[in-house]
Amino acid sequence: MLDRITNPMLVNRNLQYINDNTTKLQKIQEQIASGKLIRIASDDPIGTTKSMYLQAELKKIAQYDKNLDDGIGYMQQTSSILSQVENILLEVKDIAESSSTEITTSAENKALSFQVNQLLEELIQFSNTKFEGKFIFGGTETLSGAKANPLPFNIQVSGSKIASIISNPAGITGVMNRIVGDGKTISVNLSGKDVFQPDGSGLPTDIFNTLIKLRENLDANDTASIRLRVGELDKQLTQVTSQNTLVGAKVNRMELIQDQLSELKLVQKEHLSSIEDTDVAEAILNLSTQQIAFQASLQTSAKILQQSLLNYI
């Protein structure tokens, strides 16, 4: 304990108290105004590291969400095209069935054959559908190349009729992935091969081949072969439907991941907020306490510093 209190001491001490109080006030004021507890790393180094990590995580989650949105859009478009393909196949099957079960004249069959050809053209169009400028069923060959057969499915014409379909020789099976989590990817495209099975050698699974053959069978009025086509079409319908189901299942899975992500986002946001955001109620309480302390220091300073023996002599 110092027994001799001099004026400079009094002045210095009071000044120090006032400064301390102003600094504290300013800090609380800053926290309230900015809404952040951490302005700079040294305010809370561990909190800073956590906050940087969480901010990066949140951005990652937002990006995964975006990737999923994009993938889901892509798959929904795929699914709607597959439904159109199913419709065409159903229509073709109807034609084949009516021709094979009812007694039809060759003229009627000619008309049906014309209809099938039209449906075939439509089917080819669907198989070459673009979504956002990219072929849906072209694998990773999403753009028309400069090659001889640039589309995923190219028409070979004999006479004036579609004779066969040649798929892009660069391949239509390439897989396109979307990143949906740390090190997690999901493929979003269906291989054109899995859907249409264009192998050119006339296997019963090749949808284009079946339609071309059906057209020829109708032209030739060959009821027995038409019956065979009906059987093929049945299997192909299952093939397309199962692909569509696969797409649906994947969309479901992606939506589930999105749900999980949005839950994770909430949790991490809350965590981040608890680290770096000001608790305004608490801060305002601190502010008023600090204000009182500040006022007290000002008042006592004003009183004490005025007292002097000089006032009385």
Added chain:
Amino acid sequence: MSSIFAIFDIGVRAMYAQQTALQITGQNISNANNENYVRQRAELKEATPFNAVPGQLGSGVSIEQIIRIKDDFTDYQLQKENQNLGYLDEKNNILEQLENIFSEPSDNGLNSVISGFYDSLHDLSNYPENFSSRVMVREQGLTLCDSFNNTIDKINELKSNINENIVFKVDEINAITADIADLNNQISRAEVGGIQNANDLRNQRDALVRKLCEMGDIFVQEGDDNLLYVQLGDTIIVSGVHQIELKAQTDPENNVGIVSGDSNKNVKISNGSLKALFDTRDDVLDKYIDDLNTLARSIITELNDVHTGGIGLTMYQSATAENGAISSTVPLANAGYDFPVNGGSFTISLYDSARNLKSETKITINPFSDTLNDIAAKINAISGLNATISSDNKLSIATSNPTDQFSFLGDSDGAKDTSNFLQAAGLNTFFKGKDASSITLADYIINDVNKIATGKSTAPGDNSNIIEMIGTRDIAFVDGAKPEDFFSSMIGDLGVERQVTIKRSETQQLILSSLEDRFQSQSGVSFDEEAINLIKYQRGYQAAAKFIQVMDGLINSLIQLM
């Protein structure tokens, strides 16, 4: 018995003594707000008595000396603690500036730029064919590089500020030591013979010493001749009435050092703000520069390694290496590349304009025997490809048929470069440069975003390579940490370092202010005390005057007798 007139002398002496004491009271009051002032006091003592019977008889009062009231130990402690505070304050100041350079946590620091870059890669992986998503990757890539460059630039700027600050402080020290030497001269002359105390000059000298202490580890010693000898670290800077100037000397790396103007020897400083400036410049800042360089170099290496194994939306009709060798005739291992070339091979696949494979050639490299000329010869041996070497030893590859194109990936086996030659020479890389100050995007990426290698095949929708690039984000490739974790722990370290400095500086401030209190308690001026002194000496003076008046009355009575 003494003469009655001699008794007057007692009165005169008393009045003179009180008057002097009052003058000192006035001096004390005037300097009450001078923080370096040490209060003074007139030491009164009995004047020399003379012998008489009965004796001895006093002859009044005299002023023995005017002294400063102070404690040398407090002074010494203040000097020491000021050195510590000078060190901590300066260090805190530099660390604060460094923190502001990184400005984390924020939405525009390096951390979010890294995030933004990876985000743009994600968008590109969703749309590898899109020009706009490629442009985004280029822009985000450039932003990432700029952030690295700017951060390093700013740290270097801080470094040169520190150097300027050291020069400035050397000037300040020289000015102070000149003043001290001058005061030494005045004090020794004033105090010669031991009759006077040069109190006010000593106050000034003490204040200068304290100012010096903030800057370095100062040792002072007062000689018998009342001269103050001042030493900074291991170097004498005031020797009696002579100042020994310090000189700031810039070394080849543009770092400023301090040498004695006398001996040209380096001054070793171990405390105070100068020590903080040297420490932060040579250790702290360099550590963060090194860390940033490690981070940038790891990102360059890791992402380029993936990128060189991919194919862009368009392949190369011609490709020129970004980096030149020191010579085209020395083995690649010694060719001065920033990245090592290992034993291994890379493949060049040549295609026609319709992406039909024409040839696929594996080029094996032995870095200890193959020179750049050898590599060029091996490429020239491929029909349809020409390799040339520029005057600055950069390898260029071009197709002979202008519509042909080539990639650096095995078409059949997807084999990528195992020799690291592509990365070293800067072919089909994403970044170029070797550290945080030189990192930028490869020229061919800046000029043609279609060269960003998204796929591992010639198919435009292939996004497998970009997915692999994104995957690097979760690989601990920077000194055993993921890139963002590495950076955030760097910022955490800085935060802790500054927090510790602030805490220590606060403690130091407390120690110092209690010492200041002690100093002011001993040596500061108290108005109340001076007011009492004022009255005391006033009364003393009045009494002495009264005494003379009475004596005058006595003499008057004596004269009346005549």
